[in-house]
Amino acid sequence: MVTSPVRIGSYRIERLLGIGSFATVWLGYDAALGARVAIKVLAENWSHDLRIRERFLDEARMLWQLNDERIVSVHALGELPDGRPYSVMGWADGGSLRDRLARGPIPTRQATPLLRAICDGVAVLHDHGIIHRDLTPGNILFRSRREGVEQVLVADLGLAKALATASGMTARAGTPGYMAPEQDEPLAIVDRRTDVYGLGQLGIRLLGAPVRRKPDGPVRLRPGVPRKVAEVLRTATSQRPAGRYRDARAMAAALDRATATKPIARAARVTMVFASAAAVSVLASDTVGRRFSPESGTAVDPTGRISVRLPAGWQAQAGRWSGPALLISPDPARWRTDDAVRGAFLWFTRDGGSPDGFVARIPHADCTPEPVRHSRLAGIDWVIAAYLCPGRRGPLVEAAATGLVYVQIAPPANNPSAFVDTLLAGVRVRSN
Structure with missing residues (x-):
């Protein structure tokens, strides 16, 4: 059982938001600003692993540099008295996609635009030379906006890494079911197309079918999903990276073409x-x-x-x-x-x-x-x-x-x- 701290830095802790493999996330309150924040703290069992510690800090630095509304934002970094680092992030008050899927299917008319918005967020990462490596429903969050429209956020870049420094050491990292086949091969090249596979699996999950496990098997979606959208998901989840879209922006463009109300010729x-x-x-x-x-x-x-x-x-x-x-x-x-x-x-x-x-x-x-x-x-x-x-x-x-x-x-x-x-x-x- 995790014991809730009273304060972390200047923030009063209100409740636990979630526990992951490497970190615990708390909901904090900034009395000076009257604002709530999410505070991510490195897990105790990893506090002495310098490699994991550096990965934790790398995530915070990447989020700080991106500074995009489609990516979870980082406001500050700090350190607990026991030496564990923590990052102060914007709070996604709308919860996660995992939470929403647990409550039941998302209607097709909402699911397809949602997938398109997720592609936009991942495209921001790709434009900055970053691959996420672990796109799952738990890493897609929602934040309320004043105009009443929710903002879709991509979160948890703890497994992400600049493409220039990607190596076999972390190639296996990812969540089974959403993880691209090459992530299970120690010497395989991991690039933007790895995230495209994850986006395709998110799309399949959103549109009603269980995560596909048979290589290149049929994509079975709920009735009413347009055939062209199914084709986009099949391309995105090709077992061979060469058969997928080259990046998230290309997949977003394919979704636009697939859902166009006045499609062009075949x-x-x-x-x-x-x-x-x-x-x-x-x-x-x-x-x-x-x-x-x-x-x-x-x-x-x-x-x-x-x-x-x-x-x-x-x-x-x-x-x-x-x-x-x-x-x-x-x-x-x-x-x-x-x-x-x-x-x-x-x-x-x-x-x-x-x-x-x-x-x-x-x-x-x-x-x-x-x-x-x-x-x-x-x-x-x-x-x-x-x-x-x-x-x-x-x-x-x-x-x-x-x-x-x-x-x-x-x-x-x-x-x-x-x-x-x-x-x-x-x-x-x-x-x-």
């Missing part, structure tokens, strides 16, 4: 290309249709800001997407559902990432990548990446450029690169 079966940032500005029109110029065999969107020269035998079809867009194919109606039909989808995107970053965050776990290439065609710079996928005739190509024209192409199997370049050379964009 990204898993087509070529994707974006113009360079110098070519044209982002457009905001929400009305999409078609307009043809029979003399030139060109399809033009209703705003007149994006057009494409049609390959022989191809036609355009109207659609309802967010922004100017065109769908072209020998059979546009079948192209939407039949992978054997060739086609292309042209659209303006508001994606804010870099071209290379966009390509990197769309995984194809079972495909072999070809070298990324850059082509300048008809005054527009294109970034193009190709994948060779099992059971598929011809390559799958993906590309991107910051916030500009977006093209998906399912090219013919015969000389696909030449077809792609010819099609892109016929694309025209007009600035505002």
Whole structure:
């Protein structure tokens, strides 16, 4: 039984919040500020282990340096009379995700945005070169805000470490069930994709299925979970790190695409290309249709800001997407559902990432990548990446450029690169 101290430093102790493997957390009260804080104290049985002590202090230093509302904050460090260190942190008055799951399932309409918010918090760590290594429901906390919306917090970085200093000594650290397979291999490389696996397992837990234990087995979720969300979780929990999203930000972007109310054409079966940032500005029109110029065999969107020269035998079809867009194919109606039909989808995107970053965050776990290439065609710079996928005739190509024209192409199997370049050379964009 843990005996409650009366005070820790200048803080009056009100109650025990939790006990972990390495530390005990108390709820303290700062009389001068009239504020409650969480005080994390190194456990007595680890007080003489210099390695654990340094890990405890490292966590506090990392939290202090991050200073982000999505990460539990540290206000001060101190030391008890017996020499044990403690850190004074912001109090998450909304409890933990573990507590909420213990009370029952979280509705799907709340669970998916919650997973997205957790991804945002982990992305902060990844942006600073930190991997968490132990993403579990107990390490996701909630804090009330004045505007009435809860803030989701990522906590307990005691197992986190700067990527530059990650080593085999701590590779095994993690919680079974949420721990990536490579964390169980002493010499394996642990990187951001390790946390992506943990995020995927959190998503599976949130959306109603027990933690999956059979390697690459089916992800069984509750009825009503969108198929594309299930696909995101399956990718995130791939047994091979190379099959996962590269980091938390990439997984967040995948969730955004999976939950979009007006999804773009199927990204898993087509070529994707974006113009360079110098070519044209982002457009905001929400009305999409078609307009043809029979003399030139060109399809033009209703705003007149994006057009494409049609390959022989191809036609355009109207659609309802967010922004100017065109769908072209020998059979546009079948192209939407039949992978054997060739086609292309042209659209303006508001994606804010870099071209290379966009390509990197769309995984194809079972495909072999070809070298990324850059082509300048008809005054527009294109970034193009190709994948060779099992059971598929011809390559799958993906590309991107910051916030500009977006093209998906399912090219013919015969000389696909030449077809792609010819099609892109016929694309025209007009600035505002």
